[in-house]
Amino acid sequence: MQALRQRIEKEGQNLGGGILKVDGFINHQVDARLMDACGAEFAERFKDLGATKILTAEISGIAPAVMTAKHLGLPVVYARKSKPITMPDQVFLTLAPSHTKGRMVELIVSPEYLAGGEKVLIIDDFLASGATTLGLVRLAQTAGAEVVGIGALIEKIFEGGRAAMEALGIPVVTLVAISNMEDGKIEFAANA
Amino acid sequence: MQALRQRIEKEGQNLGGGILKVDGFINHQVDARLMDACGAEFAERFKDLGATKILTAEISGIAPAVMTAKHLGLPVVYARKSKPITMPDQVFLTLAPSHTKGRMVELIVSPEYLAGGEKVLIIDDFLASGATTLGLVRLAQTAGAEVVGIGALIEKIFEGGRAAMEALGIPVVTLVAISNMEDGKIEFAANA
DSSP: OOOHHHHHHHEEEEEEETTOIIIIISEEEEEEEEEEHHHHHHHHOOOOOOEEEEEEEEEHHHHHHHHHHHTOOEEEEEBBBBTHHHHHHHSSEEEEEETTTEEEEEEEEGGOOTTTTOOEEEEEEEEESSSSHHHHHHHHHTOEEEEEEEEEEEEEEOOOOOHHHHTTOOOEEEEEEEOOOGGOOOEEEOOO | HHHHHHHHHHHHHHHHOEEEIIIIIISSEEEEEHHHHHHHHHHHHHHHHHEEEEEEEETTTTHHHHHHHHHOEEEEEEEEEEOOTSSSOOEEEEEETTTTTTTEEEEEEOOOOOOOOOOEEEEEEEEEESSHHHHHHHHHHTTEEEEEEEEEEEEEGGHHHHHHHHTTTEEEEEEEEEHHHHHHHHEEOOOO
């Protein structure tokens, strides 16, 4: 998606170690109208999958997921990283490594909001190694739901996450793909 | 706001101890179109304040804040509760008690995205005792910014947060006000 790519070219920072800083428009400060446009694009690309619910992970996935949900008219559930007191004792929980925290984090969804038979569309900010996304896939499958699609704003192709998703037979859409971040570069690839 | 009030009447749960569970449409599962409508309402009510930025706290404030930001065409910054590795070492940080966690949490904003001279509109899910909101006000003031308005989806009038805001001379808008949650009740008040 051209608008997102241009924003990364202008403001994205390569911090080394494969970390792309996009805190000025996605991860700390959010450009809500850009996220709305990204949500519209995901909605268009995924509109024929029959999704009944969108699933994301707090925190950075919320803005693009909520915008996609608005365009598709679907509810969105965000997996929590700690269990609030409003959640029942019996939950769906899985562990996934966090890129920016350097440790495992919990992903928790209440069975109240993820049920068997649902067709789940996963939307997140990044697709890197795919570890968080696979955690969301496990949560959905544990609930007896089917994952019908996976969308991410930015794919870091060199971390290889896409292969794991496609091995599961799940279609993957990313809006911007980055092929190389060595030596301070941010090189873009043609989008899949 | 009628649509939000009706949803609380239908699905909100009084868990006791002043805890209103709205996990089915705000705090875990999000009704994106309802949040969009709430954002439109905030945008209408605050459109003449000259706000240059919206500030909220992760996690539950993000959906209504991003929708308000979309309608007003403003960037939104969400205060982080832990410092990601993409954030500089020097940050604005304050402490606020968390209602649902039973302990103090940090609210952290990078100086990159909150500057002197900004006119800040605070949007959050709940206005209860006002402790989190006052934390956001402190962050903004530490940055040299001015808080021009405060909006919350749901006000728990009996926790008294509004008085603290109005003592600072900041206009407060809440979309639904709840006056009493004793004995399992959820009683609504006329909106301020």
